[in-house]
Amino acid sequence: MxxxxxxxxxxxxxxxxxxxxxxxxxxxxxxxxxxxxxxxxxxxxxxxxxxxxxxxxxxxxxxxxxxxxxxxxxxxxxxxxxxxxxxxxxxxxxxxxxxxxxxFLNGSSVKNPSIHHCYQAGSYLSIIHKKSSSFSMKRKNKLSAEGWKELFLKLDNRINSIDRDLFSIITEEFKYISNNWPENLPSGIIHADLFPDNVFFEDNDISGVIDFYFACNDFLAYDIAIAINAWCFNDTNNLEIHKSAALLNGYQQFRSLDKIEKQKFPILVRGAALRFLLTRTYDSIHLVDGALVKPKNPIEFLDKLKYIRNISSFEEYINDKS
Structure with a gap:
């Protein structure tokens, strides 16, 4: 908001x-x-x-x-x-x-999600997918792989003022992810922005989900990939596997991912990180004068992307060995 x-x-x-x-x-x-x-x-x-x-x-x-x-x-x-x-x-x-x-929804968002919060986020995401399956209207995802190109073309070397390697990293990732983006995964309506600030809790349980203004039709597993980026990294932007495992287990309480979804999951999480890196980078250099707004830092997703591109399997997100 x-x-x-x-x-x-x-x-x-x-x-x-x-x-x-x-x-x-x-x-x-x-x-x-x-x-x-x-x-x-x-x-x-x-x-x-x-x-x-x-x-x-x-x-x-x-x-x-x-x-x-x-x-x-x-x-x-x-x-x-x-x-x-x-x-x-x-x-x-x-x-x-x-x-x-x-x-108005009662409750408040959490700044540092616990394992319990992550499990609930995953379960409520699957409930959104289930309950929206009977909704007849459709909307194309304008910020999926095809939509990234439009944002990418609006960026230039000016963004290196944010990080000196930002433009080259975005260029490299855009090419790789675009060339490896999956096709024909299970699809439906996704929230597409399930960050902790869009989920309210009361007495440690979810009381409401807000901000459906990126909702669209796309791969269901991509919605989970966005949530992994949003809920399961620590303050140094390293993955906390016990949180990603909780979120995935919470989701699969109501809908199990199939073999192909699991196989393609690493590229989906990588793509989700690029999506938010692109939009935050764009927003950081296109501020609205006089707006009462707090722009979000693109460096968070640059760091996450650097971490995520070293993950090659679904198991690395769900096998908590701690």
Whole structure:
């Protein structure tokens, strides 16, 4: 979550008149995240999240995202519920930008996930895959192997100010991963951004999953690979195998990976690291002036990628010998 669009109280009050809500008590911007502008809204009787869509989120994709969250919510998955306005619409606008209102989820994210947190993250990821299998809408992953090329072509030697070898490493990895990316793995709807800051816990158990704005159709195992990158590395960006094993075991509690998925898993994890290295590098040199936002450090994923490219088997992610 983040704030790019700054709004005034009277603008918010006029927006909320579109909904059947109680009187506004308080509101504030939420600084975390990099994609959209988000605000915490409190009325006399309830709490909500207002999201204003911008940057990489295309308006044509919004029906997919909103209806997916509605589908999951109606199937008892703990995610934000899109709120219909008094005219039966999910999507409205503020300052000529699309905007939507959501139910508020209790809980908070964890900064340093434990083995238990990783196991739960894996199990809830498989539940997303299972419960979304009956969702009929589809969306292509614009940030999978094909989409990386567009970002790659927008980078140049300027990024070596971040790390002197960054451009050469990204070039090398882009070529290798593109040439070795798998085909025809089990596919479905994936979250594609299941980082710890997108998962809320209460009493050490998951209470909600947020930020479905990268959700799309792609390889299910690629979603797990993203989660490995997000949950299972320590502060020095080395893999903690007991955490990756917990996440994989949690996932396979509900869906077992097949032989080909396991065979291709190392390249999927490597590709996931490259994906976030590319987007974080791009964002770090294309900052929005005046935005209340905290850009994320690309060096984290450069270090992870250097580690991951030395892993050649699925077993190295799941066989905890400690």
């Amino acid at each position: 983040a704030v790019y669009t700054k709004i005034k109280t009277d603008e918010l009050i006029n927006f909320l008149k579109l909904y059947d809500l109680d009187e506004l008590i308080s509101w504030q911007g939420i600084a975390e995240g990099v994609e959209n502008s988000n605000f915490f809204i409190e009325t006399k009787s309830d709490k909500y999240i207002l999201t204003i869509y911008e940057k990489r989120v295309a308006k044509t994709d919004l029906p997919f995202f909103l209806n997916l969250m509605g589908h999951l919510n109606s199937n008892q998955f703990p995610c934000p519920k899109p709120i219909f306005n008094i005219k039966g619409k999910l999507l409205n606008s503020i300052q000529d930008k699309p905007a939507a209102l959501f139910s």
